Amino acid sequence: MDLFKKISKNMGPLGQHQKWSHGYFSFPRLEGEIAPHMQFQGKEHLVWSLNNYLGLANHPEVREADAQAAADYGMAYPMGARMMSGNTRHHESLEQSLADFVGKESGFLLNYGYQGMVSIIDTLVDRNDVIVYDAESHACIVDGVRLHMGKRFVYKHNDVESCEKQLERATKLTEETGGGILVITEGVFGMSGAMGRLKEIIKLKDKYEFRLLIDDAHGFGTMGKTGAGTHEHQNCIDGVDVYFGTFAKSMAGIGAFVASTEEIINYLRYNMRSQTFAKALPMPMVMGLHKRFELLKSQPQLREKLWEIADALQSGLRERGFDTGITETMVTPVFLKGDLNEATLLTMDLRKNYGIFCSIVMYPVIPKGLIQLRLIPTATHSLEDVQRTLDAFTEVGEKLKVGYYREQKLEFA
Numbered sequence: 432m433d434l435f436k437k438i439s440k441n442m443g444p445l446g447q448h449q450k451w452s453h454g455y456f457s458f459p460r461l462e463g464e465i466a467p468h469m470q471f472q473g474k475e476h477l478v479w480s481l482n483n484y485l486g487l488a489n490h491p492e493v494r495e496a497d498a499q500a501a502a503d504y505g506m507a508y509p510m511g512a513r514m515m516s517g518n519t520r521h522h523e524s525l526e527q528s529l530a531d532f533v534g535k536e537s538g539f540l541l542n543y544g545y546q547g548m549v550s551i552i553d554t555l556v557d558r559n560d561v562i563v564y565d566a567e568s569h570a571c572i573v574d575g576v577r578l579h580m581g582k583r584f585v586y587k588h589n590d591v592e593s594c595e596k597q598l599e600r601a602t603k604l605t606e607e608t609g610g611g612i613l614v615i616t617e618g619v620f621g622m623s624g625a626m627g628r629l630k631e632i633i634k635l636k637d638k639y640e641f642r643l644l645i646d647d648a649h650g651f652g653t654m655g656k657t658g659a660g661t662h663e664h665q666n667c668i669d670g671v672d673v674y675f676g677t678f679a680k681s682m683a684g685i686g687a688f689v690a691s692t693e694e695i696i697n698y699l700r701y702n703m704r705s706q707t708f709a710k711a712l713p714m715p716m717v718m719g720l721h722k723r724f725e726l727l728k729s730q731p732q733l734r735e736k737l738w739e740i741a742d743a744l745q746s747g748l749r750e751r752g753f754d755t756g757i758t759e760t761m762v763t764p765v766f767l768k769g770d771l772n773e774a775t776l777l778t779m780d781l782r783k784n785y786g787i788f789c790s791i792v793m794y795p796v797i798p799k800g801l802i803q804l805r806l807i808p809t810a811t812h813s814l815e816d817v818q819r820t821l822d823a824f825t826e827v828g829e830k831l832k833v834g835y836y837r838e839q840k841l842e843f844a
Contacts (some may be wrong), residue, residue: 434634456778456791465489465683467812469788474788476788477816479806484653485733486811487723488683500718507715514701517711526688532728533659533676534668535690535791539700542712544677544687548646549575550705551675551689552615554698555644556581558609561601563594563641565617565627572615572646573713581610588620591631598639612640618647618661621669622792622805624758626650626661633670644673652681652727653761658734660775694841737761740817744808745784747821753828762807764795765824767831774802776836785823819839 442449448459461478462470463805465488475718487493502698511517522540530538541547550573556562561574562583582604584597594614616627632643647660655663658681662671663681673691682823690700710721726733741761748755754766769777774793781787781804792803806820830836 435475438639450558461788468815469808471782471788474495474713474786476720476782476786477807477819479763479789479812479820480788481809482649482680482807483683483809483811484681484737484807485683485727486736486809487726487733490723490726492726493683493719493722493794496722497715497719500715502581502688504714504718506715509711511711512701512707512709513783514707519714519717521714521717521721522711522814525717525724528691528724529676529688530696532657532724533674533690533765534663535674535692537693537696538688538690538705539696539706540712540717541687541689541703541706542709543685543705544649544679545574546705546709547687547703548572548675549578550701550703551644551673553578553704554611554702555585555673556613556644557610559605559608561604561610562610562615563601563612564615565589567615567620567623567662568615569621569646569648574618576615585619585753589625589628591628591635594632595635595639598641600637600800601641602639611642613644614641615644615646615738616808618645618650619715619762621649621762622764622803623756623764626654626665626759629662629671630667633667637671639748642672643670644675646670646675648675648677648680648687649760649762651676653713653734653737658727658731667749680721682720684720684723685716695703699750733810740810740812741809742813743814744806744820748824749819750826751821753824753826761808763808764792765806767802767804767828768800769802769831770800771838773831774837775841776839777802778804780827780830780836781823785827787820787823 465483467478468475509517509519526538526540548571556579558580560581561580563587564572564576567588568584584600586597594693605612613634618627650661652658654661662668675689676688699841745755745763750766756764756766758764771793775790778791790805791807797803
């Protein structure tokens, strides 16, 4: 069969909907300054879909630092991969500062978060090693695990007993192969808002020999007394062996970093193919990240404001009878009962008639018959934004209950 004909018959679980969803549900264009209020299809919307947790995307000091670095260095410098010709003292000082902040000996900057996590996993393990990972791990973890040529065992989401059972299997296997065990979980799960059970997993080290890697993309900058991450929040910094944080969330940038012992970071630095064969982070981003990191540490009021908004939003939703699942963090899911048609119409109603823009999640990400709306509070939202959203959700929730959306015909204006 011709390759393209094969593809045309199966556009994928998301691609199959692209003819009607493109530009509205998928690949929507939010225009204007990155802020809680942006333009969508020519109309102002209150936006709850951006991971700009601390509001640094358009912070005046960040904008100034970005612009000055672009003027000083241009967008190309440094040229080449870090190992060959793309290293600078600014890269080195940033990665060490980040490592110190998250309680590790050494750190390494990565040019992209998703690619970085895939490559970390690929580099840490070989065919004799076994990976044990959470069933609801982010796609970058899943893709990294898929590259692994050895065995991998998945445990039920946040189920420490299930994790232990998989560790038992992994231990027996590594006794035969002579390999090691890598356990992978997230600090904050970005869909549900649940925290990984870091302390309980670390406690299993008393019985099993393994190393723990956490993806703390959503936890870095938001969790813990100083914002150092979920491992700080759970008071188990030393038990996390390899810490991964991204700049795409609280730092409102591009790239990521990994932190661990000096020996392990040196190993990754010299063996991660995604970094050895790819261009280093450009200087405007690096200098801008220095400023973002400075603000993250020096302005705790940004994190306090984030949590004020998150607490008000989540408590308000619960008071109105909405199911926010098991979230323990600022990530705010709202679960409703309904089919694809109802979910589509409800989301369109929120956007067209209430000016509320939030993400929608459906099967197969969540079980059939459920609708998940995902809201991301930030330090730049206001309590007025929260109240407007609660009022809108109350109205559309009631419409859903009485079957209003079931009776409507799906149309795109």
